[in-house]
Amino acid sequence: MILWPYLFLTPTVVSTILFVIYPFLANFFYSTVQWDGFGPKVFVGGGNFVALFRDERFWSALVTNFLYFIFVTALPLFFGLVVASVIARGRLAGTRFFQSAYFIPQVVAAIALGTIFRWIYAPLFGVLHQVFKIIGWEEMSRSWLGTPETATTAVGLIGTWAWLGFCIIIFVAGIQKVDQALYEAAILDGANSLAQFRYITLPDLRFEIAVVLVMTSVQCLGSFAFAIVSSTTAGAYGTRPVALYAYQLAFVEGKVGYASAVVVVLTILMFAIAAASLFLGERRAQE
């Protein structure tokens, strides 16, 4: 009888070993070789990693990822908390509508989001350009995706928009599970809305914040940023994140070993951020 739970776990364990652990280990092996994808693999030890730390293009991509972290993680987290507080505690009419409306971007494929925003940002025929034209602010119109000063922000804001809804849903669920008696007691003690948020809502949302941090930062470093950037600017004007750089190295420049080293660093970063977020969540829980 005691074997039953393991039987149910087996498919997940096997698929995790096959599709997560094995590829990661294989990738780690590839990161120690020089390989063009076809010929013999030449062992170079840590050579790829040494080269990586001297690679300007890698650092530039990492800085871009940091900027995306602000847009895809920090901004949705902040505004998500604000909007969720208003929705969950404000007893507004049409709460479900707002939740659904904010969540819609989550069900749209990242590539489609990128294409939609490429049209929104486009000069001449883009929606934003037309709006500025209608309200008489034509001089405000820019080649949003076509200049280094605005391209990263324009791409990053797509991430903000896409992940805000996810944050709101998680935070609303978190706020709704907070014991209402705490708020009532705080009101009796004369706490204003800000104090209630600071001393009741925020501490009680530690797990939700950890979840949001893990999910958004992993997306920011991984597939989401990759898809959005490749469908908007293809990495032009300083918008290329590390994941897209790894793709370029492996499939355009034929440096599979070196690209694997980039992916190893990326994976370690993801693990570190996830571990730190979960650790903070756990620690706050113990406090």
Next chain:
Amino acid sequence: MKKYGWFSLVWVFVFVLFLGVVLAREVKVLEIWDTYTEPNRQPVVEAAIEQFLQKYPDWQVKRTARPLEDMKTAVMAALAAGVGPDVVLVNNGEHMMGPMVRAQQIVNLDPYAEKYGWTEKLFSPSLWNRAKYTLDGKQFGEGSIWAVGLDAELVGVYYNKDLLAELGLSLFGSVAELEEIMDKVKGTGHTPLAVGVLDDWQFFHLYGALQHATLAHEMGADAAQEYLDDLVIRTKAERTWKESGNVEAAKRLQEWVKKGYLVDGFSALGGDDALQVFLAGDVAFFLQGSWYSSNIAQADFEAGFVLFPPFVKGGDIPPQIGGMATPLGISAHSPHPGMAAEYLDFLAASDRTVELQLNLRVLPARVPALLENIPENTLYYDLLVAWNEVNRVNRVGHYLDWTTPTMWDTLGEAGRNLLLLRSTPEELVEKVEADYRAFVAGRSSQ
């Protein structure tokens, strides 16, 4: 009961025996992995398979078609494991062909090219260089043939005939005349040139066309072709990007930007966006490849296509950017390379292929393209005339990003800065030269 039991056993025995005989029959399968998923290529592939099966009815064909990068990944995994198809994707240059030749994973096609007469029937010699590597895989553009493409592509200038007629302008015969016309178009409030450099390759084509023409003017057309072959394809150490023609072309391009010849917001438009801008009818020219011709043929206005002009009127035709479709080769692991070669011949060189390609409005690999059944004064007619002309003079120029594996990044960024007027033409050439030297040095140290 016992009697029926024996009876059943005999039947089972007979059935198993029959199954064994059937399975023992040798099933001969030709496996093909290509990237020809486009609607104007799919029928050509299907027809080639049909011809193959008609000639060899005891064979089967198993074809898998996927987008380029997906297929490249699959090919890398399969060939490294010693398995995979008979006919395999072999993208040109260091993207795939070089590493595959060095790893001895593809078959030298020289004997088949000779057997089927490919080099006489298909493409011009300058284009065949793209399918060549030395036997050791160290030198691109020389040596043996390793792959063949089923059709071709050519970059040139699409123009809006209606708009030019409305403005009373005739077609250009030189770069100077092109600029004169663009100036006049600009003066009337229309847009001279649609381009979208958010896609780096649009810059490569724009700069490349001007560069090829400028070099041809300074060096002579044939010398320019030789220089470009050495620079982009062969990456010869003795060649340099620091030729005045390269700088001059960049200077001229910046002038075009300053004079407002390029469509507003060109830096934030992609290639397909620029196409839409051109199709809107308010733009005189669109410097792009033949792959857009079917879209442009559907435009509400009458469109034409011409080669990028020589620098001065009456000058030799400069090298024109073009290429062959992403080519296919034969896997070294294939047990029947001869059959794979036969399929490639059906695919690229058969009469049926040419007939279909002319119907599908693509540029056939077999040159010269026959014009008899193509209506004159159509976009496709213009394209075929241009394609024949380029092959006649044997001047197929190059995609500049092929120069080194990192050139896409280097030239892309340098080009964007050039067009945003944030760097000088000399700086562009310096950056590209540095990339070139680094690649040459790395290669010679191997």
